[in-house]
Amino acid sequence: MNAFSAGSGGPLPLSAISRRALLRGALAGAGLLALSACRSAADSAAGTDAAASGDAASPRRGGVLTVGVGVDFTPALLFAQSANSLLQRLVFNTLTRYDEQLRPQPELAKSWEVAADGLGVTLKLRDDVTFHSGRKFTADDVVFAIKNLQNPVRSAQLRSTALTVTDFRKNGDFELTLVLAHPVSNLFDLFEFMIIPDSATVEDAVAGTKLIGTGPFTFTDRKPGSSLSFARNEKYWNPGRPYLDGVEIKVIPQAETLLSSVKTGQTQLTYAVRGKDVATLKDDKRFRITQYDTGAGAFYIGANLSFPEVQDKRVRQAIAWAIDRDRLVQQALGGYATVSSVPWPKSSPAYREEDAKRYHHDPEKAKALLAEAGVTSLSLPLAHQSDAGSTAVAQILQYDLKQVGIEVQLQPVDSPTMQKQLISQSMPALWTLSHSFSQAHPATLAVSAYPFNEAKNTSKFSSPAYTDAVQKAWNRSDPDSAEAKALYQQVTDILLDEQFIVDLAIAGLVEVAGAQVRGVTLNKYSYLNLDDAYLAG
Numbered sequence: 001m002n003a004f005s006a007g008s009g010g011p012l013p014l015s016a017i018s019r020r021a022l023l024r025g026a027l028a029g030a031g032l033l034a035l036s037a038c039r040s041a042a043d044s045a046a047g048t049d050a051a052a053s054g055d056a057a058s059p060r061r062g063g064v065l066t067v068g069v070g071v072d073f074t075p076a077l078l079f080a081q082s083a084n085s086l087l088q089r090l091v092f093n094t095l096t097r098y099d100e101q102l103r104p105q106p107e108l109a110k111s112w113e114v115a116a117d118g119l120g121v122t123l124k125l126r127d128d129v130t131f132h133s134g135r136k137f138t139a140d141d142v143v144f145a146i147k148n149l150q151n152p153v154r155s156a157q158l159r160s161t162a163l164t165v166t167d168f169r170k171n172g173d174f175e176l177t178l179v180l181a182h183p184v185s186n187l188f189d190l191f192e193f194m195i196i197p198d199s200a201t202v203e204d205a206v207a208g209t210k211l212i213g214t215g216p217f218t219f220t221d222r223k224p225g226s227s228l229s230f231a232r233n234e235k236y237w238n239p240g241r242p243y244l245d246g247v248e249i250k251v252i253p254q255a256e257t258l259l260s261s262v263k264t265g266q267t268q269l270t271y272a273v274r275g276k277d278v279a280t281l282k283d284d285k286r287f288r289i290t291q292y293d294t295g296a297g298a299f300y301i302g303a304n305l306s307f308p309e310v311q312d313k314r315v316r317q318a319i320a321w322a323i324d325r326d327r328l329v330q331q332a333l334g335g336y337a338t339v340s341s342v343p344w345p346k347s348s349p350a351y352r353e354e355d356a357k358r359y360h361h362d363p364e365k366a367k368a369l370l371a372e373a374g375v376t377s378l379s380l381p382l383a384h385q386s387d388a389g390s391t392a393v394a395q396i397l398q399y400d401l402k403q404v405g406i407e408v409q410l411q412p413v414d415s416p417t418m419q420k421q422l423i424s425q426s427m428p429a430l431w432t433l434s435h436s437f438s439q440a441h442p443a444t445l446a447v448s449a450y451p452f453n454e455a456k457n458t459s460k461f462s463s464p465a466y467t468d469a470v471q472k473a474w475n476r477s478d479p480d481s482a483e484a485k486a487l488y489q490q491v492t493d494i495l496l497d498e499q500f501i502v503d504l505a506i507a508g509l510v511e512v513a514g515a516q517v518r519g520v521t522l523n524k525y526s527y528l529n530l531d532d533a534y535l536a537g
Helices: 019-024 036-053 139-150 159-163 187-193 199-207 255-263 313-322 325-332 363-372 388-402 415-424 442-448 464-474 482-498
Strands: 002-005 064-069 096-098 104-106 109-114 120-125 165-170 175-180 217-223 227-232 246-251 287-291 297-303 378-385 406-413 430-435 501-507 510-514
Touching: 064 255, 096 187, 104 109, 104 187, 120 139, 139 159, 139 165, 139 175, 139 199, 159 187, 159 442, 217 246, 255 388, 297 313, 313 363, 313 388, 313 406, 313 482, 313 501, 325 388, 325 501, 378 388, 378 415, 388 406, 388 430, 406 415, 415 430, 442 464, 442 482, 464 482
Parallel strands: 064 246, 378 406, 378 430
Antiparallel strands: 002 109, 096 104, 109 120, 120 175, 165 175, 217 227, 227 246, 287 510, 297 430, 297 501
16 A cells, blocks of 8 residues: 655655645646645735734634635535535544645545555544534544435536545554545545535535534524624644634625625635626735636536527537636636637646647637528527526626527526535536536536536436547546546546536636735645634734
8 A cells, every 4th residue: 555644745646646646636636616726825925924924923813704705605515515515624624635736635544555557545643632512533433425416416526536445444543445446537536526524414515504523613603695604613633733713704795885895804705706806906015816716616608508599519518619718717717717619628648738629719600500500590598596696697608609609598596596406417509617526536517416426417418429438537646647547538538528517717716815814725526624724902
């Protein structure tokens, strides 16, 4: 077996599983939406600011941090990593966490050993952790967390990876071997994604009445549609943390109201300010703007292939050629994105520049494809989230499609309803959203994300070639090999040809923080980490 342990200073050499596969939990091309690479950018900014103010070595204790979000927390989707996921890391911990090079670091697992054949991993757990209820954390809680994600009711997007765990072998309360049905290239993506809940209150958690974990803050109050409140966990296992007395998450769906809240100091930290509104703040010394360019928010148009109007891939390709991605990025996203025809960020092993540039604004080519498909006119609904930012995106798409003869009726939908439609495969013919999971191993996107899942996706697309390429890319322990990269290219080629998901632009989160906010980081799946956060005087 090959091992990595806390305090070793880094990973030891690996054999059958490549070094990158173990450390990146699947080759994670530096992720998209708020990812571990984001961590380094945020840490760097925070450190620079702290040093400038002279308090880098002495974080201040106390105070309540106010975080503004545009989308309310949906308790039923707690384990799905869908919509608002900022609060997970406040209440819960995960087994491991990626560093800025996307190498897994200890959290509740203090060390691990991966079998040379990739069919097992032994975890040594911390023995000094308690849940907010006072109950001690043990190996049984890891078993429960994995089985919880295996439960289809949870709608967990990494359920496929969780299901590869077929047996649990405990060696006391703080050592556990997970037996796998086959090697998987994204095991540490699962460990980073999987929050560890309290088994006794998990149903209360998904009902939104109790959130009990092992994390730095305890859940104290929730006002649906308005706010969530958290207090410092006085018995947190991380010595001396957190510094903050508490955290309040304010739900502010109106873009103008959120911007006003930031400007007046009522909101001290947010990732929900529209790109074009960030421009009004970036030169104001009261704020620190940090752009996370790892690309976790990829904007796209989805097509539901159960509707005959979009079953011909030439129609979907026409949509891809019709969109002016450059205008979309500049006008709707404030320049905080990169145009792309593929879901992968530049740091992904699946990325190729020629693929990212495959589709560009060419209305004449779009019209020719529609004519080739026998379409003279087309009228389709386009669902979008009802917030101002999503509406701005939808309006640009509506205009561009009209120029090639596709009339689009915009259908604004609130975020919780749209997430449920995404999961239940009940979208209209067209919809627009942003997706994540391209920040992970390329196979994770296609075996986990609702829009791309080869076994069951929102578009109701299926293809033996797609399934074969995805499964082969996922069921391997050599994600750095030439053979693996050839499989990623097969997946990309199918996505570009079929266009059941029309990727438009890759964006990262833009953090807007008051100048006094320090030490904030985000993990790979945009869980907000406030262990080291504090409010400078």
